[in-house]
Amino acid sequence: MLCNGTKAEAQAIKEELKELLSTMGLTLSEEKTKITHITEGFEFLGYKIIRSMGKNGDMAPKVHIPKKAITRFQHKMREILAPSITEDSVSAKIVAQNALTRGWCQYYQTTSSPSSTFDELSHELWWLMAHWLGRKYETSIPQVVRRFKKENSFGTKNTTLIMPDEYKAKKLLRKKWFNPYTEKEKIVREKLFWYESLWIGNEDREGSSDLREEVIRLKGTTCYVCGTELHPYEVEIDHMKPRVRFKDKTEADRMKHLQPLCTSCHRAKTKTDLKVLSRMR
Numbered sequence: 001m002l003c004n005g006t007k008a009e010a011q012a013i014k015e016e017l018k019e020l021l022s023t024m025g026l027t028l029s030e031e032k033t034k035i036t037h038i039t040e041g042f043e044f045l046g047y048k049i050i051r052s053m054g055k056n057g058d059m060a061p062k063v064h065i066p067k068k069a070i071t072r073f074q075h076k077m078r079e080i081l082a083p084s085i086t087e088d089s090v091s092a093k094i095v096a097q098n099a100l101t102r103g104w105c106q107y108y109q110t111t112s113s114p115s116s117t118f119d120e121l122s123h124e125l126w127w128l129m130a131h132w133l134g135r136k137y138e139t140s141i142p143q144v145v146r147r148f149k150k151e152n153s154f155g156t157k158n159t160t161l162i163m164p165d166e167y168k169a170k171k172l173l174r175k176k177w178f179n180p181y182t183e184k185e186k187i188v189r190e191k192l193f194w195y196e197s198l199w200i201g202n203e204d205r206e207g208s209s210d211l212r213e214e215v216i217r218l219k220g221t222t223c224y225v226c227g228t229e230l231h232p233y234e235v236e237i238d239h240m241k242p243r244v245r246f247k248d249k250t251e252a253d254r255m256k257h258l259q260p261l262c263t264s265c266h267r268a269k270t271k272t273d274l275k276v277l278s279r280m281r
Helices: 007-023 067-080 090-108 115-137 141-148 208-219 263-280
Strands: 042-044 047-053 059-064 236-239 258-261
Touching (some): 090 208
Antiparallel strands (some): 047 059
């Protein structure tokens, strides 16, 4: 609740809200409720809202990225690119990190001057990715840069790591607000950013994404069964002989045993392979 008045008036409004909630069978949480001045600021929906000196020397309301939100983003980056998890594919890690960067930066794009924060996080992410690649391939940073550098980022043939500084400050356009009690208009709620639902790049079969990219690089994007030309993202990688029939799984993943297929042909072949395996049992 925002109010233009004294602390005593704010306290009175709080008591009124407490009584109103009690009529609905709800209780106002004293632990989660506090009265503060706008110059001290408060956090709401992951934003730091405060009033401070503006460019023209006047006091103005501002929306900042809270320090704890930045810290949590850094911790999530380090979880995805943890040095102890180097068995996963490069492309899988890039996809996971891109989902985090895209969601977080879009959420905070409309804050006051987010560029400096995005620049600092980009610098940290660059080095995290460089060291992760160095540990994965047991090589030096210069060699990592020569092999994976793509402009100011890293990437493979089909994936590129998104840097936070690619997101520029965006002005939040004010929209007409509809009163739900007097006007028939659906209110679109703010979409919160959830860390819990983010994938950190772990694969069911470690290294499968890198293997997929290698097959596409060497054997192309044409379905080996029907001859359809596919987009790289449409290609499905198939073991010519079912993988479970190989005693040595490393041998099963060699290039001579793999082929690119379209979705229809891959499903049909999988169905046939399952029938053959069931008969063998």
